[in-house]
Amino acid sequence: MARLRGTGIAAVNYPTGMNLGGDPSQALIHATTSGSFNVVLAAADLGQGLRTVMAQIAAETLGVPYGQIVIQTADTDTGPHDMGTFASRATHRVGNAVKAAAIEAREAVLQLASEELEVSIADLVLDGRGGIQVAGSPQKRRDIADLASRAQFQYGRTIAGRGVYMKPKSDVDPETGAMDPDSTQAYACTVAEVEVDTETGAVAVLSIRSAYEVGQQVNPALVQGQITGGAWMGMSHALYETTEPCYPSRDHSPKDFAGYLMPGMAELPIIEAVVLEVPSSNGPYGVKGVGEMTANSPIPAIVNAIYHACGVRVDSLPVTPEAILRGLDALAQGKGAA
Amino acid sequence: MASVVVAFELGGRPVEVLVSPLATLQQVLRTQLGHTSVKDGCRQGGCGSCTVLLDGEPVLSCLLPVEDVAGRRVTTLEDLTPVDGLTTVQRAFLDANGFQCGYCTPGMELVTKALLERNPAPTRADIAEALSGNVCRCTGYVPIIAAVEAAAAAGSAAAVVASEGATR
Numbered sequence: 225m226a227r228l229r230g231t232g233i234a235a236v237n238y239p240t241g242m243n244l245g246g247d248p249s250q251a252l253i254h255a256t257t258s259g260s261f262n263v264v265l266a267a268a269d270l271g272q273g274l275r276t277v278m279a280q281i282a283a284e285t286l287g288v289p290y291g292q293i294v295i296q297t298a299d300t301d302t303g304p305h306d307m308g309t310f311a312s313r314a315t316h317r318v319g320n321a322v323k324a325a326a327i328e329a330r331e332a333v334l335q336l337a338s339e340e341l342e343v344s345i346a347d348l349v350l351d352g353r354g355g356i357q358v359a360g361s362p363q364k365r366r367d368i369a370d371l372a373s374r375a376q377f378q379y380g381r382t383i384a385g386r387g388v389y390m391k392p393k394s395d396v397d398p399e400t401g402a403m404d405p406d407s408t409q410a411y412a413c414t415v416a417e418v419e420v421d422t423e424t425g426a427v428a429v430l431s432i433r434s435a436y437e438v439g440q441q442v443n444p445a446l447v448q449g450q451i452t453g454g455a456w457m458g459m460s461h462a463l464y465e466t467t468e469p470c471y472p473s474r475d476h477s478p479k480d481f482a483g484y485l486m487p488g489m490a491e492l493p494i495i496e497a498v499v500l501e502v503p504s505s506n507g508p509y510g511v512k513g514v515g516e517m518t519a520n521s522p523i524p525a526i527v528n529a530i531y532h533a534c535g536v537r538v539d540s541l542p543v544t545p546e547a548i549l550r551g552l553d554a555l556a557q558g559k560g561a562a
Numbered sequence: 563m564a565s566v567v568v569a570f571e572l573g574g575r576p577v578e579v580l581v582s583p584l585a586t587l588q589q590v591l592r593t594q595l596g597h598t599s600v601k602d603g604c605r606q607g608g609c610g611s612c613t614v615l616l617d618g619e620p621v622l623s624c625l626l627p628v629e630d631v632a633g634r635r636v637t638t639l640e641d642l643t644p645v646d647g648l649t650t651v652q653r654a655f656l657d658a659n660g661f662q663c664g665y666c667t668p669g670m671e672l673v674t675k676a677l678l679e680r681n682p683a684p685t686r687a688d689i690a691e692a693l694s695g696n697v698c699r700c701t702g703y704v705p706i707i708a709a710v711e712a713a714a715a716a717g718s719a720a721a722v723v724a725s726e727g728a729t730r
């Protein structure tokens with residue numbers, strides 16, 4: 225009986241979004257009387273930070289401070305259509321829609337500025353701090369919040385923008401079999417270290433270390449949060465979470481947190497990651513997606529590390545102590561495919 | 563059964579509530595007293611999201627009939643949060659990104675406060691032990707541990723300043 229250590233590796237490529245059936249997101253933006261901008265979405269923030277990154281994208285595009293953006297989400301009665309928050313699609317799809325809507329709203333502000341300053345739109349630049357100025361003449365300046373407010377009371381105009389992004393439906397070419405199956409690919413590779421106790425069958429994960437390539441990061445702290453949480457979820461899926469086994473019958477399946485197992489703080493491995501940025505060609509400011517994929521590669525990396533440690537090759541999840549002990553028995557009897 | 567009046571202290575102020583017998587403290591805090599930082603994750607003692615402090619100690623309010631807190635001191639995150647600004651523990655969670663959806667956060671922060679009062683310099687094992695009843699589905703716990711450690715460090719720095727002030 226021993227504690228055996230092993231190292232496993234696994235990689236993932238992740239095709240951001242739902243690519244095969246037509247995948248649209250929309251955004252509407254309008255300026256309020258206070259000069260802030262409301263961004264109206266039906267897309268939901270699950271806690272991953274959608275509101276934060278959408279506000280960053282809108283602020284960047286409109287050239288106003290982050291605090292001047294108000295994000296309204298998750299009401300399908302009042303928001304424009306969205307396919308939803310899943311498949312790591314929101315930053316890419318909704319972000320593209322927000323950027324397009326912000327560009328249209330920005331055009332309306334620029335139009336007003338060009339009339340007041342009596343120059344053509346082509347001669348105007350955004351200063352990124354909430355102002356519009358004539359290129360080369362910083363004293364000829366208008367405040368965007370001010371313009372947006374006066375648009376309503378002085379000019380009787382709207383400052384608004386509509387945005388949509390859609391990955392079109394892709395059919396298989398019957399002649400060639402070709403199709404366009406994805407929008408953009410994010411990549412990751414994970415190395416996991418485990419220790420297997422051959423007496424109890426228990427597996428301890430010692431470390432989960434990954435490298436990610438996720439396009440341009442809008443918010444690196446939120447990306448790190450996704451990666452760390454995803455590593456834990458992958459470990460949980462690999463070793464703990466299941467509605468099975470339920471001996472002796474289904475009535476005994478887990479119904480609460482006492483029966484449905486997940487690793488806690490005491491079981492945490494070292495979780496580390498590095499992130500490379502290679503901008504995508506079609507995401508807003510070059511983003512890809514980083515969400516779901518963070519829980520993918522840790523799972524096969526852990527299972528491969530178990531194989532490396534003790535020779536037991538498990539092909540169904542979770543890898544329970546029972547599965548390890550049965551695998552070790554099979555190996556001992558010479559039946560295992562070591 | 564007839565409703566009963568229960569009197570206790572909430573955030574330093576006396577409150578009286580008219581409740582059905584066996585109403586939980588969680589229900590009463592959320593629906594009658596508006597303290598929605600007290601979350602409603604499982605209602606069976608498994609997740610820690612409903613944690614409140616009872617006479618300074620963390621308890622699961624979903625398992626506690628409100629009659630049991632008669633005459634005692636209840637504290638929620640609403641009670642601790644300054645009108646302007648944040649507590650040391652809240653600041654540490656914010657700086658460490660110790661949450662994503664935030665559903666576990668009030669429970670995590672109250673348990674952390676109670677832990678640091680009892681043990682100002684906890685080890686990782688102490689932290690894991692104290693927070694073992696609090697489930698987080700989002701963060702992988704790593705930034706939560708970092709937040710507790712940062713809150714402990716900030717607390718001991720403040721204590722040093724305070725004691726230096728006192729000896730002067």
Ligand code: FES
Binds near residue numbers: 604605
């Ligand atoms: S709601 Fe009380 S422990 Fe989950």
Ligand code: FES
Binds near residue numbers: 271660661662
């Ligand atoms: S932050 Fe979502 S449950 Fe902890």
